Amino acid sequence: MRTPKQFEEWLNSDNIEDNSDKIGDETLVEEENFTEKSILETTSVDGLSTTCTSCCLSKNIIEGLKQRLKELEKIQKINSERENEIKNLKQYFQQLIEESIKQLKAENDVYLKQKDEKINLLEEEIKNKIQKINCDNKNEIEEVKQYFQKLIEENVKELKDENVRKDEKINSLEVEIKKANDLTDKKIGDLFNFNNLNCVVSLLNNIVFVEIKNKWKDIDSRLSKCCDNNCINTKKPLVIVLKEMDLEI
Incomplete structure (x- = not known):
């Protein structure tokens, strides 16, 4: 063509x-x-x-x-x-x-840069907050530890002081009890020595001897025992009992 x-x-x-x-x-x-x-x-x-x-x-x-x-x-x-x-x-x-x-591409680069800056800023802010929280918590924990340590020391001291006071009170009470016991023993001894004759006479007057088939001297000590004085199976058991009680007839 x-x-x-x-x-x-x-x-x-x-x-x-x-x-x-x-x-x-x-x-x-x-x-x-x-x-x-x-x-x-x-x-x-x-x-x-x-x-x-x-x-x-x-x-x-x-x-x-x-x-x-x-x-x-x-x-x-x-x-x-x-x-x-x-x-x-x-x-x-x-x-x-x-x-x-x-x-x-330019806008994306700017956006990515801004995003990275924002992320870095947020990370830094979070890091600072975490550090602040840790610092605050550390201070609070330290304060709590000091408070409880002080409280424990005070309680221990109070307990020790209380124990000392109780020991002193116990010792004082023991001394007073000993004095009271000594005084009571003395009074009881005096009262007993004063009234021993009347008591013995009254006891003798009130004793009723019952004649029994077995006599004191015939009691088998292996089967029965009155006391450690071995007053049974003797001719005069009552005399032995009175002597053991420092009583005179």
Whole structure:
């Protein structure tokens, strides 16, 4: 298929009649239409020669080809313009995409930087709070330990003092009890010595001896025992008892 420039060179050449049968397939139909039209026109006009018919046919073909050439040039121009527009659009969108990517990347970098700074700030704040809490807790724990240590020491001291006071009181009570016991024993001894005669006389007056089959001296010590004085099985058991009681008859 010839380009518009090739068609133009071909139309300006001197071999138009010789090369008229070498037109491409795309112009063959138009040539036949023009040929039929020319034949009809030549049959309706009397006195025209065959040479005029061929000349008119060639002119019509040339005009049609020129018209077709103009259309092709117009189409080519439109296509070229569209190609330029498409190319420009591609370049525009490519540039727009690159700028958008660049802008998004810059914004993302700024966002990431701000995010990192915020994270670092939060971490530092949390760290400071934890340190403060630990410090406060440490101080509170130390205060509590000191308080309880002091309280324990005070309680221990109070208990020791109380024990000392109790020991002193116990010792004092023991001394007083010993004095009271000594005094009581003395009074009881005096009273007993004073009244021992009356008691013995009263005891003798109140004793009633009952005659029994077994006598004191006949009691088997293996079967029965009165006391450690071994007053039984003697001739005078009462005398032995009184002597053991430091009593006189």
